Amino acid sequence: MRYLRARRGAVVTMVAPVLILFVVGTADAADVTNSCTGTATSYDGKGSVVDNARAPGAGGTQSNPFMLDGTGSVAWRASTPVVITTGEWSVGIAGATVLSGRIDNKDARKTTSGVTAIGDLPVAARTPIQWLLLGGGKLPVTAEVTGSGQSCSGTVWITGIGSPTGSPLFWMGAGVLLIAMILLIWLIGGTTEILTSGVGVAGAAGGPDDGVGPHAERISGTGVT
Amino acid sequence: MTTATVTTVHRHPIVGFSFGLLLGLGLAILLFLYGVVPITAMWLGALLAGGILLGIALAYLVPVRHSHSPA
Numbered sequence: 001m002r003y004l005r006a007r008r009g010a011v012v013t014m015v016a017p018v019l020i021l022f023v024v025g026t027a028d029a030a031d032v033t034n035s036c037t038g039t040a041t042s043y044d045g046k047g048s049v050v051d052n053a054r055a056p057g058a059g060g061t062q063s064n065p066f067m068l069d070g071t072g073s074v075a076w077r078a079s080t081p082v083v084i085t086t087g088e089w090s091v092g093i094a095g096a097t098v099l100s101g102r103i104d105n106k107d108a109r110k111t112t113s114g115v116t117a118i119g120d121l122p123v124a125a126r127t128p129i130q131w132l133l134l135g136g137g138k139l140p141v142t143a144e145v146t147g148s149g150q151s152c153s154g155t156v157w158i159t160g161i162g163s164p165t166g167s168p169l170f171w172m173g174a175g176v177l178l179i180a181m182i183l184l185i186w187l188i189g190g191t192t193e194i195l196t197s198g199v200g201v202a203g204a205a206g207g208p209d210d211g212v213g214p215h216a217e218r219i220s221g222t223g224v225t
Numbered sequence: 226m227t228t229a230t231v232t233t234v235h236r237h238p239i240v241g242f243s244f245g246l247l248l249g250l251g252l253a254i255l256l257f258l259y260g261v262v263p264i265t266a267m268w269l270g271a272l273l274a275g276g277i278l279l280g281i282a283l284a285y286l287v288p289v290r291h292s293h294s295p296a
Contacts (some may be wrong), residue, residue: 062263095266136260157263164258173254180247184283187240193289196231 036145036152038078045071050161055154065138065157070118070130077113080150087147094140098122103147133160134167238284245280249273 039057042050051067053059060066068074085108090100099122118126132139136159144153164170253272257264 094264132257132264135258137257138260138263140263140265159260164255167258169254169258173251173258175251176247176254177251180244180251183240183244183247187237187244187280187284188287189290190237190240191235191284191287191289193232193234193291195291196233 035081036078036154038076040066040074040076042066042068042074043072044069044161053156060156060158062138062140062157065159068118068133068158068160070133070160070162073115073117075113075115077111079111080145080152081110082150083108083110084145084147084150087145087151089145090143092142095142103145105147130160131167131169133158134162135160135164135170234289236284238281241280241282241284242277243280244283245276245278246273247276248280249276252276 037055039052039054040059041052044050050069050072051059053066058064083105084103085105087103088100089103090097092098118130138157138159140155140157142153142155145151249272253269256262256272257268262268
C-alpha cells in the first residue's frame with residue numbers, strides 16, 4: 001500500500017509538468033504566446049484515437065475544442081524556442097488554479113514528449129474534468145510557464161465524449177432544479193392575501209418587515225365604529 | 226366598539242431568492258454539461274444573477290391567493 005502511494009505521488013509529480021506543456025503546446029489560435037509549439041493526440045480507454053490537435057494549427061479553440069475521453073489518455077509533444085531551466089508553472093480550469101509547481105529542466109531540453117492518462121491526474125484536476133467533459137461540455141484550460149529566459153501562456157478549449165446522464169453533475173443539476181421547483185410551488189402557494197377583521201387588529205397589520213419571514217404588505221384598511 | 230377590516234398580502238422574497246439561486250445553478254450545470262454555453266465564470270455568474278433576479282421578481286409578481294382570517 002505504501003509502495004502504491006509513493007508510486008502515485010511520483011506519477012503526479014511527473015504528470016503535472018507534462019500537462020502544462022501539453023496545454024501550452026495545444027493552445028493553438030486560442031491564446032498561445034512566445035512561439036511555443038506542440039502536438040497532441042487523445043485516446044479513449046480502449047486505445048482508439050479520439051482527436052488530434054496541433055499548435056500552430058487546428059484544434060483547441062472554443063469552436064473546435066480538443067476532444068478527450070475522461071478514462072483515456074493524451075500523447076503529447078511540446079517545445080519552446082529557448083531553454084527554460086528553472087521557473088514555475090500553473091494550470092487553471094475554468095479560471096480556478098488546480099495544478100502548480102516548479103520547473104527543474106536540468107537536461108536543458110527544448111522539446112519534451114510523453115503520454116498522460118487523465119486518471120493519473122490529482123483529484124482536483126481529474127474530477128471536474130471527468131464530470132464536465134461527459135456530454136458536450138466545453139471547458140477552458142489555461143496554463144502559464146514562467147522561467148529563465150522564456151515564458152509561455154495559453155488557453156485551450158477541451159471537450160469530452162460520452163453521455164451527460166453518465167455524469168454525477170447531471171443528477172446534481174436535476175436535483176437542484178427539482179428543489180427549485182418545490183420552492184416555486186411554495187412561493188406561489190404561500191403568496192396570500194389575508195382579510196382580517198376584528199377589534200384592534202388594524203395596528204398589527206402592515207408592521208415592519210424584518211426581511212427574513214414573509215413580507216406583509218398592507219393593501220387597504222377600513223374601520224367601522 | 227371599533228371593528229376593522231385589513232387586507233394584507235404575504236409575499237416571500239427570501240423564498241424567491243432561494244428559488245432563483247437554485248434555478249440558476251441547476252440550469253448552469255445542465256447547460257455546461259450539454260455544451261450549450263462554455264464553462265466559464267462569466268456564464269456561471271450571469272446565470273446565477275439572472276436566476277436570482279427572476280426569483281425575487283417572481284416573489285413580487287406571482288398572483289395572490291385569497292384567504293380569510295376570522296376575527
